[in-house]
Amino acid sequence: MNPDDLRYHKEHTWLRVSGRKVTIGITDYAQDALGDIVYIDLPEVDTDVEANNEIGEIESTKATSSIISPVSGRVVEVNEDLSESPEIINEEPYGKGWIAIMEVDDVSDLDDLMDSAEYTKYVEEEAK
Amino acid sequence: MRLSIIGSGPGGYVAAIRAAQMGAQVTVIEEEEVGGTCLNRGCIPTKSLVACAEVLAKAKKSEDFGLDLKGAISPNLSRILARKDKIVSGQVKGVRNLFKSWGITLKEGRGTLISPNDLRVTLKDGSEEKIKSDRTIIATGSRPLELPPFPFNGSNIISSDDALRLNTIPKSILIVGAGIIGCEFACILKEFGSEVTLVEMLPRAVATEDVEISELLEREFRKKKIKLIKNVRAERLDIKSDGVHAVISDGKEIIAEKVLVAVGRAFNTNGMGIEEIGVQRGKRGEIVVNKKMQTNRPGVYAIGDVVGGPLLAHVASRQGIIAARNIMGNEEEMDYSSVPSAIFTSPEIASVGLREQDAAARNINIRTGHFQFRALGKAHIIGEIDGFVKIVSDLKTDKVLGMHIIGPHASDLIHEGTLAIRNGITTKDISETIHAHPTLSEVLMEAAEQSHGEAIHAAKP
Numbered sequence: 129m130n131p132d133d134l135r136y137h138k139e140h141t142w143l144r145v146s147g148r149k150v151t152i153g154i155t156d157y158a159q160d161a162l163g164d165i166v167y168i169d170l171p172e173v174d175t176d177v178e179a180n181n182e183i184g185e186i187e188s189t190k191a192t193s194s195i196i197s198p199v200s201g202r203v204v205e206v207n208e209d210l211s212e213s214p215e216i217i218n219e220e221p222y223g224k225g226w227i228a229i230m231e232v233d234d235v236s237d238l239d240d241l242m243d244s245a246e247y248t249k250y251v252e253e254e255a256k
Numbered sequence: 257m258r259l260s261i262i263g264s265g266p267g268g269y270v271a272a273i274r275a276a277q278m279g280a281q282v283t284v285i286e287e288e289e290v291g292g293t294c295l296n297r298g299c300i301p302t303k304s305l306v307a308c309a310e311v312l313a314k315a316k317k318s319e320d321f322g323l324d325l326k327g328a329i330s331p332n333l334s335r336i337l338a339r340k341d342k343i344v345s346g347q348v349k350g351v352r353n354l355f356k357s358w359g360i361t362l363k364e365g366r367g368t369l370i371s372p373n374d375l376r377v378t379l380k381d382g383s384e385e386k387i388k389s390d391r392t393i394i395a396t397g398s399r400p401l402e403l404p405p406f407p408f409n410g411s412n413i414i415s416s417d418d419a420l421r422l423n424t425i426p427k428s429i430l431i432v433g434a435g436i437i438g439c440e441f442a443c444i445l446k447e448f449g450s451e452v453t454l455v456e457m458l459p460r461a462v463a464t465e466d467v468e469i470s471e472l473l474e475r476e477f478r479k480k481k482i483k484l485i486k487n488v489r490a491e492r493l494d495i496k497s498d499g500v501h502a503v504i505s506d507g508k509e510i511i512a513e514k515v516l517v518a519v520g521r522a523f524n525t526n527g528m529g530i531e532e533i534g535v536q537r538g539k540r541g542e543i544v545v546n547k548k549m550q551t552n553r554p555g556v557y558a559i560g561d562v563v564g565g566p567l568l569a570h571v572a573s574r575q576g577i578i579a580a581r582n583i584m585g586n587e588e589e590m591d592y593s594s595v596p597s598a599i600f601t602s603p604e605i606a607s608v609g610l611r612e613q614d615a616a617a618r619n620i621n622i623r624t625g626h627f628q629f630r631a632l633g634k635a636h637i638i639g640e641i642d643g644f645v646k647i648v649s650d651l652k653t654d655k656v657l658g659m660h661i662i663g664p665h666a667s668d669l670i671h672e673g674t675l676a677i678r679n680g681i682t683t684k685d686i687s688e689t690i691h692a693h694p695t696l697s698e699v700l701m702e703a704a705e706q707s708h709g710e711a712i713h714a715a716k717p
Contacts, residue, residue: 166641167479185475189630189641 136247137198162188205229260389262367265292266569267560268395271576276358285367309447369529398521398561430512434461438518547589549579594677598667606670609658621651625707640664654682
């Protein structure tokens, strides 16, 4: 299930907030919809990203999809393990499959995001 | 009709055969080897290296196919080159035999025009011969363009010609120019084990292609760990004991064992009497011709790379046929509206016709239909799922205007698009044509359907 300590964005990314730093990844729903992930184009460290813009791309055996940033900020770290083993995202979307750590420009942006219960409901609606 | 042709590449030899078939008495003058760049230093040898790289790539994935291949799989360059040479010599022999069977005279030496009807041939033994003809075709081709600051030395600053006769696989190579030749060699050498860096002064690789094609190729380069630096120039190359030190316009220095300069082609027009007999040349040094392949001098025709159009073997061949037919009394014009091009990178690229990014400037209202190879069963079967096809069609008439493919066997698939453009076929015509299953050609049917949002194997948006 979707962990309660995370926040969620409508483009199916999750965030773990720690002050101004947020770790982001894609949700279990997203990885399941994509199927076997074969490649991820990670953002470069120090890239500035606007909320709702692409920060990378994921390729699965079924589709190529953009990873949409849930916040505006700067990329401070990326999960290099994914370039060799992108399947980690399928295995542990909320754990070792994290994608990047960002420093957010404005923490109040985080208020607009969903909590676990809201996201679960959102996904159910979308599946209908 | 006495016809002399200078150059026996895919322009010259095809013109020779067609003219001979139509009854001309043909003499071909060739300074190097029959078949020109295509057979000896271009299409055929490079694609034979690509074939070796493809087998190697597949072999490395043998586990995915459920095969236990024991031991290390590694390229043996001398055997790879021997295989290439055997293919080349077989093809060259084939052309020589065709010449014989059609009664075409081959003079091996350097041809110089003395007048539109007179040629001097300097044979390999130094002797000279004069040839009188009624018509002449100049088909002298092109060669790797040398940048004045970085002259080729054949050892560590090399041309594409040199890259076909390397003694060893370089540990590292810097390729100047991410065009067709640069990108093809990048893929070959990376597969063989070189560390490859490409530098390109334009903002994208294979800049002649549709923008999305470049984007996907660049992503494939990231996957393969081919380094591509865009919007830069190589400013200086210093040969030192540990390799060539290249200074790039962004201030960085790249050290590589070898540097391949692949920045374009230069036209072979010097020292052949072309200027002396008054054949008009353009700004880039190319020979100016009309659509009948005639130069400004009556009786003198020119075809192939030397006329500066698309530098493609199959264009040269087509021009050769047009020239031959016109020389034999027909009135035909060269049609460039549906010229396919193929790039043998991994994955392959092929395109024909209008690019999406050019439609607006030309005031053409278009629609596009996309489809990804990874949605096809066949792509998964062969283990090559990367890539897509994009069909550009006229919004009103639905006629196919362009087709752009990156993916497995793109160079074989493109001809459905070429035929469609040449004959005014619509995307509906393609959708309604049954395509065999399971084949890669289904990608074209699905993309045609997707032009109208009707692809069967695409999820509802």
